[in-house]
Every structure is written in structure tokens, then in C-alpha cells.
Amino acid sequence: MSVIALNGLTLRRGERQILRGVDLDVKGGEHWVLLGRNGCGKTTILEMINGYLFPTTGTVDVLGYRYGTVDLREVRKEIGYIGASLIEKFTLRDPVWEIVVGGYDAKLRIYEEVAPEVRDKAMGELERIGFAHMAEQPFGTLSQGERKKVLLARTMMAGPKLLILDEPCAGLDLYEREKFLDALEELSSGKMTMLYVSHHIEEIVPLFTHVALMADGAIVAAGPKREVLTPELLHSAYDVDIRVEWQRERPWIQIGKE
Numbered sequence: 001m002s003v004i005a006l007n008g009l010t011l012r013r014g015e016r017q018i019l020r021g022v023d024l025d026v027k028g029g030e031h032w033v034l035l036g037r038n039g040c041g042k043t044t045i046l047e048m049i050n051g052y053l054f055p056t057t058g059t060v061d062v063l064g065y066r067y068g069t070v071d072l073r074e075v076r077k078e079i080g081y082i083g084a085s086l087i088e089k090f091t092l093r094d095p096v097w098e099i100v101v102g103g104y105d106a107k108l109r110i111y112e113e114v115a116p117e118v119r120d121k122a123m124g125e126l127e128r129i130g131f132a133h134m135a136e137q138p139f140g141t142l143s144q145g146e147r148k149k150v151l152l153a154r155t156m157m158a159g160p161k162l163l164i165l166d167e168p169c170a171g172l173d174l175y176e177r178e179k180f181l182d183a184l185e186e187l188s189s190g191k192m193t194m195l196y197v198s199h200h201i202e203e204i205v206p207l208f209t210h211v212a213l214m215a216d217g218a219i220v221a222a223g224p225k226r227e228v229l230t231p232e233l234l235h236s237a238y239d240v241d242i243r244v245e246w247q248r249e250r251p252w253i254q255i256g257k258e
């Protein structure tokens, strides 16, 4: 079964054609990276998969639900989303464990007594990322990378079947980025499917199996990562000469002609 099936998506805003017929088929067991230049339509697609935005034409099926015929709140319970602006929504003085607990039922703040099993689950998720010792620390005292990992732990509280990540490593230094990617790698062995948007090809760590390349509101190539990350296809998306070298199942790029 497809986890995500996008068929013929178009989106028009006034004179602007933002999407021009996007097809994408993500199957269970695959983890995808969506790449493309600024403004090509990546976030627009993520918003459609989350059901926050509807296409002008085309169909969106996620986890077996056809959007437009289902209660989107029910679908969203099965989707974890880590977007760029998420961090700003939390209260910086709240302790880390409370931020994680809130992921259980998508609450931003906890006002009532937390059930012991929910607290235990949150502690388990913090332990999994190696942060059990930070449980009582105010969220605002954590580094940017640590905050991202806490949000990952929070997202896992609801046991999502699909995890969507929009540039989660933006602004992280090399060390924090690698730690975040390690945490993702650990989660990737479960049943959850991941869709990851990035500007950095070296973030395509071994856990990712497939890549979709976008340009100007359309997908120019999609498939197994080694078939898509070729100099020719990357050139068609970025309009830059790019060479790719694979080291330990991870692509590294060099710019310019050989």
C-alpha cells in the first residue's frame, strides 16, 4: 500500500502556477528526501500532505485516506510533523519532559495531572535520545540541536506512521546535525515512513532510500536515491554543475565541471 500517493497536483494562486502536476508514490518501508531550489514548492507539498492546503486539481491520499472525504484531524493523529517554526511555539521555561508529554495528544502546554504511564513513556522517549538527565531542565536552556531532538522525542509520543521533517537540521552545527541524523537513523528501523525536506545533499544518510527532485513546481525525477542523484538530474533541478561521490552509502557533492 502507498503511504503517500499524490496524483496530478496543481496549485494556482492568482496568476502564479505554484504546482504544475505533481505525482509522487511513497510506499511503506521507504524513506524519502525531497530536494529542490528555494521556492520550487517543497513546503507547499508538505502542507498538502498535512492537509493544511488543498490543491486546485489532483488527489492526495495519505495512509489510505483520500483527502476531501475524511476528517483530517483523524489523519493528522497518525502524522508527525517537524517544521521550521515549530520550536517557537513552546514555552521556554517549561521543563523538557513536559514538552515531550504534550506530544501524546498534540498539546502545547500541560494544564492537568499527567497520567504516570504517559510520563513514563515520555521518559522512555527521552532516554532513547540520551536525554533522560535533561528531563527537568527548562526547554529554553537547551541548544538548538538539543531542542530539535526533544521535538523528535515529542513527535514519537503519538506513535506516528508517517514522519514529515521540513529542514530539521537548518541552523545546526556539524556535530548537532550528525547527532540529529543519528537519532533519525535509530527511529528508521520501525514501521514509520519518513519524508524529509532539505537543501543539503550530504544529509541523505543511509536510512533514506529514495529521493524526489523538484524544480519550478514539478517533480523532475523521483526514485531510488542512486538513480536520482546523478549529475545530469541534479543539473536539471539546480542549474549548477554538480558531481556526486558516495562514501559509506552517503552522497557528497562537489560543484563545478570535472
Ligand SMILES: Nc1ncnc2c1ncn2[C@@H]1O[C@H](COP(=O)(O)OP(=O)(O)OP(=O)(O)O)[C@@H](O)[C@H]1O
Pocket: 013, 016, 018, 036, 037, 038, 039, 040, 041, 042, 043, 044, 045
Ligand atoms: N499565496 C501565495 N501567493 C502567491 N505565491 C505563493 C503563495 N504561497 C506560496 N507562493 C509561492 O509558491 C512558491 C513555492 O513555495 P514553497 O514554500 O512551497 O517553496 P519551497 O520549495 O519550500 O522553498 P524554500 O526551499 O525556500 O523553503 C514560492 O515561490 C512562493 O513564493
